Amino acid sequence: MGKTLFDKVWDAHVVKSLEGGIDVLYIDRHLIHEVTSPQAFAELENRGLELFRKDQIVATPDHNVPTKDQHLPIQEALSKHQVDTLLANCEKHDVTLYGLGHPFQGIVHVIGPELGITLPGRTMVCGDSHTSTHGAFGAIAFGIGTSQVAQVMATQCLMQSRPKTMRITIDGELNKGVYAKDIILYIISKLTAAGGTGYFVEYAGSAIRSLSMEARMTVCNMSIEMGARGGMIAPDETTFEYIKGREFAPKGDDWDKAVDYWKTLYSDEGASFDKEYNFPAEDIEPMITYGTNPGMGIKITANIPEKLGEGGQDSFQKSLKYMGFDAGESLLGKPIDYVFIGSCTNSRIEDLRIVADYVKGKKKADNVNAMIVPGSKQVEKQAIAEGLDKILAEAGFELREPGCSACLGMNEDKVPAGAYCVSTSNRNFEGRQGPGARTLLASPLVAAVTAIEGKIVNISEHLN
Amino acid sequence: MEKFNKVVSTAVPMPIEDIDTDQIIPARFLKATNRDGFGDNLFRDWRYVKGDEPKKDFVLNDSTYSGEILVAGRNFGCGSSREHAAWSLYDYGFKVVVSSFFADIFKGNALNNGLLPVQVSEEFLQELLATVKANPSTEITVDLPSQTISFDGKSDSFEVNSYKKECLLNGYDDIDYLVSIKNEIEAYEASSTVI
Numbered sequence: 238m239g240k241t242l243f244d245k246v247w248d249a250h251v252v253k254s255l256e257g258g259i260d261v262l263y264i265d266r267h268l269i270h271e272v273t274s275p276q277a278f279a280e281l282e283n284r285g286l287e288l289f290r291k292d293q294i295v296a297t298p299d300h301n302v303p304t305k306d307q308h309l310p311i312q313e314a315l316s317k318h319q320v321d322t323l324l325a326n327c328e329k330h331d332v333t334l335y336g337l338g339h340p341f342q343g344i345v346h347v348i349g350p351e352l353g354i355t356l357p358g359r360t361m362v363c364g365d366s367h368t369s370t371h372g373a374f375g376a377i378a379f380g381i382g383t384s385q386v387a388q389v390m391a392t393q394c395l396m397q398s399r400p401k402t403m404r405i406t407i408d409g410e411l412n413k414g415v416y417a418k419d420i421i422l423y424i425i426s427k428l429t430a431a432g433g434t435g436y437f438v439e440y441a442g443s444a445i446r447s448l449s450m451e452a453r454m455t456v457c458n459m460s461i462e463m464g465a466r467g468g469m470i471a472p473d474e475t476t477f478e479y480i481k482g483r484e485f486a487p488k489g490d491d492w493d494k495a496v497d498y499w500k501t502l503y504s505d506e507g508a509s510f511d512k513e514y515n516f517p518a519e520d521i522e523p524m525i526t527y528g529t530n531p532g533m534g535i536k537i538t539a540n541i542p543e544k545l546g547e548g549g550q551d552s553f554q555k556s557l558k559y560m561g562f563d564a565g566e567s568l569l570g571k572p573i574d575y576v577f578i579g580s581c582t583n584s585r586i587e588d589l590r591i592v593a594d595y596v597k598g599k600k601k602a603d604n605v606n607a608m609i610v611p612g613s614k615q616v617e618k619q620a621i622a623e624g625l626d627k628i629l630a631e632a633g634f635e636l637r638e639p640g641c642s643a644c645l646g647m648n649e650d651k652v653p654a655g656a657y658c659v660s661t662s663n664r665n666f667e668g669r670q671g672p673g674a675r676t677l678l679a680s681p682l683v684a685a686v687t688a689i690e691g692k693i694v695n696i697s698e699h700l701n
Numbered sequence: 702m703e704k705f706n707k708v709v710s711t712a713v714p715m716p717i718e719d720i721d722t723d724q725i726i727p728a729r730f731l732k733a734t735n736r737d738g739f740g741d742n743l744f745r746d747w748r749y750v751k752g753d754e755p756k757k758d759f760v761l762n763d764s765t766y767s768g769e770i771l772v773a774g775r776n777f778g779c780g781s782s783r784e785h786a787a788w789s790l791y792d793y794g795f796k797v798v799v800s801s802f803f804a805d806i807f808k809g810n811a812l813n814n815g816l817l818p819v820q821v822s823e824e825f826l827q828e829l830l831a832t833v834k835a836n837p838s839t840e841i842t843v844d845l846p847s848q849t850i851s852f853d854g855k856s857d858s859f860e861v862n863s864y865k866k867e868c869l870l871n872g873y874d875d876i877d878y879l880v881s882i883k884n885e886i887e888a889y890e891a892s893s894t895v896i
Binding site: 249250252253255256257258259261263265272273275276279280284286289300301315316318319322356358359364365366380381382383384385387388391392393394395396398400430431434435461462464466487491494495498499530549551552555645646647664666667668669672673 | 716717721724727728729731732734735736774776779780781782783784787802806809810813814874875878879882883885889890893894895
């Protein structure tokens with residue numbers, strides 16, 4: 238019987254297997270940031286342990302940084318202390334750090350791939366659940382807690398029970414105006430917010446293959462929103478083309494050797510999965526969420542369901558009450574107060590291009606506050622080189638500096654209580670973008686159209 | 702990590718599904734660089750209005766219910782990987798969370814901090830919630846060695862990985878074990894063919 242892509246990568250990283258189904262799994266690369274690492278450094282120091290492989294760690298501040306005036310000292314005292322603590326820890330332990338102002342700084346899940354740190358066949362972890370993003374390259378990548386951050390720092394290993402495998406195949410051609418974000422919101426709406434728990438997902442099929450690397454990252458990024466530990470896509474020519482020439486990508490003979498190895502990373506014919514789903518690409522339309530978990534998504538032209546398919550009606554009602562919506566109603570015509578374009582899900586150059594392309598020569602609606610936060614300094618630089626900053630500014634969008642920003646509202650970038658925000662981020666939980674904030678998740682295109690129209694519309698009527 | 706063997710306690714019922722870690726501890730309270738005091742902000746935005754005025758109808762503000770066991774709806778702990786969620790529950794005084802389904806990362810984080818996730822059937826969960834609501838003084842016994850949860854003569858068993866069980870019973874962490882096999886990790890590195 239053949240092996241799955243997941244099996245191949247996992248098996249290549251098992252240091253030893255213990256009784257009770259736990260594997261000691263070797264971790265090739267560890268990304269750290271200011272929020273989930275300080276207690277791990279402290280843990281190591283308390284135990285008198287050193288970093289085991291400091292050269293396999295890369296650090297950057299992203300969650301808790303301002304997205305304005307990054308050249309100035311951070312104003313908020315606690316945030317400043319947290320970012321300073323990361324700097325001090327990295328200096329003390331000699332860990333590579335891309336701090337504020339560094340040309341490589343950005344959201345961990347944006348900079349890993351763009352620097353060529355993320356490679357097919359690698360295992361990668363970070364104290365952040367959206368580490369699943371890196372699976373787009375055929376890596377096993379997943380989020381961990383701070384105790385595990387300390388374990389990887391001390392030993393480059395984790396003790397993991399092997400997840401079950403799931404394959405989600407999407408064949409066919411995507412409809413006009415449908416992007417990677419719509420694909421993943423569609424999948425989660427079908428599987429629910431818990432449907433992937435216990436599984437590692439492989440995304441396959443012609444519609445997935447047709448996606449760019451950045452789009453594949455968007456799909457894998459939100460695997461955690463259906464509870465899956467991670468998602469991955471077999472590497473192909475699109476992957477190799479993206480990696481080639483990047484800062485830390487293999488070069489020369491090493492490159493050829495690497496590509497030969499990467500070409501072996503796919504699910505064999507006949508490999509079996511614990512669960513399989515198939516969806517036709519033609520069924521996917523521009524999506525939006527109406528509730529307070531990412532599984533509560535609908536086609537933008539559809540009505541909110543009358544009730545949830547199974548159980549949980551109290552939670553469904555609680556969710557609608559929080560959002561100020563009624564069961565069964567349409568979202569079309571609902572006025573929107575904020576549009577946020579950013580986060581590790583949708584802040585890459587292709588996302589910014591989609592927005593700029595649509596808003597060029599248009600003006601945002603007066604009732605909308607439109608914020609656009611690039612995923613990294615490199616994305617920001619590229620956007621400026623292409624003149625996207627000017628197009629966005631003329632349309633009334635504020636292009637800010639890189640960070641996680643209003644995706645989780647740790648810094649000043651928050652949505653006020655009661656306000657509606659169409660957001661390209663990944664979570665619509667209660668208060669996620671600020672206490673009382675109401676989040677509707679959507680693609681960059683839907684966000685752009687919403688900003689111009691000032692309300693939710695059927696975007697298909699607005700495309701050429 | 703503190704040892705865990707058995708907890709006998711009343712419980713706090715929270716019959717809400719899909720409780721994500723942003724509710725357990727909102728992001729704006731993650732700015733601390735140590736592990737202390739997170740219990741003060743546990744369920745912050747469900748617990749308080751206008752900053753620090755307790756919300757009367759929230760269960761943690763209802764003196765009818767107390768105890769070391771939190772009983773919550775299915776898919777508890779979904780969302781962000783923040784271990785601060787486990788720290789805040791533990792710091793507040795919970796030793797056990799009972800649900801019919803846990804999100805993976807939360808479950809791992811809880812086990813790494815001596816907070817026991819007890820997964821029971823949906824039927825048992827509903828029965829437990831109803832019993833606690835009807836009689837808040839109901840005592841619930843969670844016994845790790847026998848992997849059972851019982852109240853009022855009713856009982857259910859729960860799964861816990863055998864290695865993790867040993868860790869909890871003895872107060873060991875993964876890190877202790879991993880450090881002890883460094884030679885094997887180095888041997889793996891020398892033989893690995895991954896690029």
